Amino acid sequence: DCPADIVADEEIEVHPGDIVLGLVGQVDARQYLDGLHRVGVKISFIVFDLLPVLMLDMFPPGIKERHENWLRTIPRYDGAICISKAVADELEEWVKKQEKTRPRPFKISWFHLGADFKNSAPTYGLTDDADRVQAELGKRPGFLMIGTIEPRKGHMQTLSAFEKLWKENIDVNLVIVGKQGWMVDNLIDRLRQHPESDRRLFWLEGISDEYLEKVYAASTCLIAASEGEGFGLPLIEAAQHKLSIIARDLPVFREVAGQYAFYFKGLEPEALAETVTQWLALYAKGKAPRSDDMPWLTWRESAEQLKSIVVPSKEDLPKMLKIS
Structure with missing residues (x-):
């Protein structure tokens, strides 16, 4: 309930060598960012993915155009910092296709x-x-999917795969945890009306972290x-x-897992x-790949990685200050 005008929002004072890190698409701020760039401010953006421009039929109308407009904007500045090497590779390839030559360096x-x-x-409850x-869930092997239900997530293929397994008398559970997203009305109808619903098929929509642990x-x-x-x-x-x-063979999943x-x-x-059947055979023999030792970062370690990219070293700082 704080009044919007309680504190004056004055324009910041910038100097050559200052750094702006954009965490979200800021196409509307292009004129302001251009002004910062002209005085020697280094501007980089976090890029989470290129999915709306690479998977056009997986997103609602208008998403692709907004995302592409933003992706066309960021090469005007100094760099993009992606959340995986796979995204960095995709962005580099996409930028090359858009512009054959560049007036200034752009670091990815x-x-x-x-x-x-x-x-x-x-959350609890x-x-x-x-x-x-x-x-x-404890009566038979259970396979878990987590994430918003949307076209690219593979829920349709997975449900159809498990229907095939059930017809072959393979007794397994499929558990889907996630809220309904976009463009999945037919799938949602299948989930709600499925004969295996609450027997070997479970859709848990919007459950708490406490429930998810169980x-x-x-x-x-x-x-x-x-x-x-x-x-x-x-x-x-x-x-x-x-x-x-069990993961789809994507470069980013190989990178993470x-x-x-x-x-x-x-x-299909x-x-x-077939993959689930193969995995079950390996699991029965104790030979299925285990994830226990998979490496991962804390948020503090992630922040240190990001900082090492964004904040220049002492050796690079004099070069930045010479920008005219």
């Missing part, structure tokens, strides 16, 4: 996000049927079926819960169903 770097979830502020659901404890393996990601925090969270991982996941290729339900 990358760092990894932090993943010390236990130091965050968890269980639904009335939480005990019953957990009991059902779901992790009752699950056997995470499925990361997304067709495109900027990073892959669910893989790290699964590893922290000592949960095995390395040898600690079991990978699959293909967009049969491809994933």
Whole structure:
């Protein structure tokens, strides 16, 4: 309830060598940023992904145009810092296609996000049927998907794959944790009306962190079926819960999980169903890849990585101050 005009919002005073780090798309501020750049301020942006321009049919109308406008803006300045090497590679390739020559250097770097979830502020509360659901999850091997339900996340392929497994009398659970997103009405209808709903298929929408901990404890393996990601925090969270991982063979998932996941290729339900069957055979023999030792960063370590990119070394500082 603080009045908007209680404190005057004066324009900051800038000097050559100052640094601006843009955390979100700031296309509307282009004129202001151009002014800063002219006096020698170094301007870089965090880039989380290029998904709206690379996966056009996975996003609502208008998203692609806004994202592309922003991506065309950032090469006017000094650099982009991506949240994974995979995104950095995609951005470098995209920029090359847009501009054959550049009037000034544009540096593309990358760092990894932090993943010390236990130091965050968890939410609490269980639904009335939480005990019953957990009991059902404990009856058979359970495969867990986490994230907003949207076209690129692979829920449709995964559901169809598990329908195939159930028809083959493979007794497993599929647990989907996440809210409904965009362009998935048909899938949501399938989930709500499915004959296996609350038997071997569970959609837990908007549950608390406390409830999610119980779901992790009752699950056997995470499925990361997304067709495109900027990073892959669910893989790290699964590893922290000592949960095995089946992941789509994406460069970014290889970057995050390395040898600690079991990978699959293909967009057909049969491809994933076969992979789950292979994983179950390995799991029964104790030979499925384990995620326990997967490396990951705390947010403090992530911030140090980012700072080492954004803040120039003492050797580079004199060069920056000579900008005219």
